Structure formats: C-alpha cells, structure tokens
Amino acid sequence: MLAGGGSESCLVRKSMQHNKFTVTCPCNHCSRQIAFDRAGAGLIAPCPHCGTDTLLFIPETTLPSPPPPSSLDELAAGEEIFYAGDDALVTKTRFIAHAQTFAIKSITEASMATTPPDKKRSSALICVGILGMLTGFASLSGNAIASLIFSVLGAAMLYLGIHVRRMLKDTYFVAISTAGQQIKTLPHKDPDKVVEIIKALNLAIIARGPHEVVRVPDP
Numbered sequence: 039m040l041a042g043g044g045s046e047s048c049l050v051r052k053s054m055q056h057n058k059f060t061v062t063c064p065c066n067h068c069s070r071q072i073a074f075d076r077a078g079a080g081l082i083a084p085c086p087h088c089g090t091d092t093l094l095f096i097p098e099t100t101l102p103s104p105p106p107p108s109s110l111d112e113l114a115a116g117e118e119i120f121y122a123g124d125d126a127l128v129t130k131t132r133f134i135a136h137a138q139t140f141a142i143k144s145i146t147e148a149s150m151a152t153t154p155p156d157k158k159r160s161s162a163l164i165c166v167g168i169l170g171m172l173t174g175f176a177s178l179s180g181n182a183i184a185s186l187i188f189s190v191l192g193a194a195m196l197y198l199g200i201h202v203r204r205m206l207k208d209t210y211f212v213a214i215s216t217a218g219q220q221i222k223t224l225p226h227k228d229p230d231k232v233v234e235i236i237k238a239l240n241l242a243i244i245a246r247g248p249h250e251v252v253r254v255p256d257p
Contacts, residue, residue, distance in 0.1 A: 121238030151213035155206035167196025
C-alpha cells in the first residue's frame with residue numbers, strides 16, 4: 039500500500055512521540071532510522087528524512103551468541119576432570135593440549151618422549167676457547183701482550199661454552215598413539231609434569247571403559 043494518503047504518514051508522525059507501541063526500522067533508501075507505530079508494519083510511507091516512499095517493517099531481533107569459553111575449565115564444565123592446567127586439560131572424554139583436542143576413546147597409548155638439547159653452539163664455544171688458549175700459549179715467547187689477550191679470550195669462551203652446556207636440558211613430551219600414528223605434544227623441561235599428565239590420561243581411559251592401559255614411565 040503506497041503512502042499516497044495521510045494514514046501512513048500519520049503513523050510516522052505520531053510515532054515521533056515514542057511510546058510502548060513505537061518501533062524503528064531503517065529507510066530502504068537513506069538507511070536512517072524511522073520511528074513508527076507498530077500497527078503500521080507492512081505499509082509504505084514517506085521517509086521523514088529523505089522523503090522517499092519506503093516499507094515500514096519490524097526488524098527481527100536476534101539473541102546475542104554466547105561468548106566463547108575463556109578458559110579450559112569452562113570447556114570442561116559438567117565433565118569429570120582428571121587434570122587441569124594452563125596448557126592442558128584431561129577429562130573423561132577429551133584431552134586438550136594447547137589448541138589440539140583428542141578424544142580419549144581414540145588414544146591407545148601414552149608415554150613420555152625425550153628430545154636431547156642442541157649442543158652445537160656450546161661445542162663451538164668450547165672449541166673456539168681451546169683454540170684461543172692454545173694460540174696464546176704458542177705466542178707466549180714472541181708477543182706477551184698478544185699471548186695474554188688470546189689466553190684470556192680463549193679461557194672466557196671455554197668457560198662460557200661449558201656453562202651453556204651445563205644449562206642445557208632435555209625436552210620432555212607427552213607422546214600419544216592414536217589412529218596408527220604417534221603425536222608428541224606439550225613440550226616441558228620438567229619430566230614430573232609430563233608424568234602427571236600421563237597419569238591423568240591413564241585415569242581417564244580407565245574411567246572411559248575397557249581400553250588398553252596407558253604405559254606410565256618411571257619419573
């Protein structure tokens with residue numbers, strides 16, 4: 039129905055005084071909001087802003103979607119929890135490690151994997167230090183100052199290389215077998231932390247039902 043007469047325009051004009059029957063919708067042309075009486079929904083009336091005939095309608099209201107879980111604890115709401123940490127969660131049905139999720143029923147084995155540290159840099163420092171000290175000793179009879187410099191620098195490099203090597207530690211992983219493949223996840227420098235997670239996986243698998251028991255390494 040076109041707004042040739044005044045009824046539709048009247049609906050818009052009267053609704054300028056907002057009441058409980060007033061609703062708003064955007065103009066089909068200028069997109070500015072038009073307030074009108076709810077009874078006028080479905081009619082065509084001139085827009086009070088641009089003057090162009092536009093359809094009056096009641097916009098659909100959509101409920102806001104719930105916010106995503108902000109923590110692993112919220113993800114596990116209602117589930118039996120066997121381990122909950124900042125980087126991992128073990129429940130009766132799921133194992134969440136960082137951004138990966140594994141179904142407990144698909145895990146056939148869990149163990150601790152170890153990766154040795156990279157000793158190339160420390161070895162290079164030690165070699166350079168030994169070479170510097172040997173060069174200093176060799177030039178002792180010719181140039182005492184150069185010999186002292188090489189010896190001091192060589193000793194410093196040797197000490198640094200030994201110190202760096204002593205600071206290196208193995209990296210421990212939770213290794214799980216699922217669907218015929220082994221996946222290493224949750225790297226950690228503390229083996230006790232990895233063993234704690236594996237024990238939680240063991241309890242989760244037992245609680246889930248008959249399944250192959252997880253092999254827990256000795257700490």
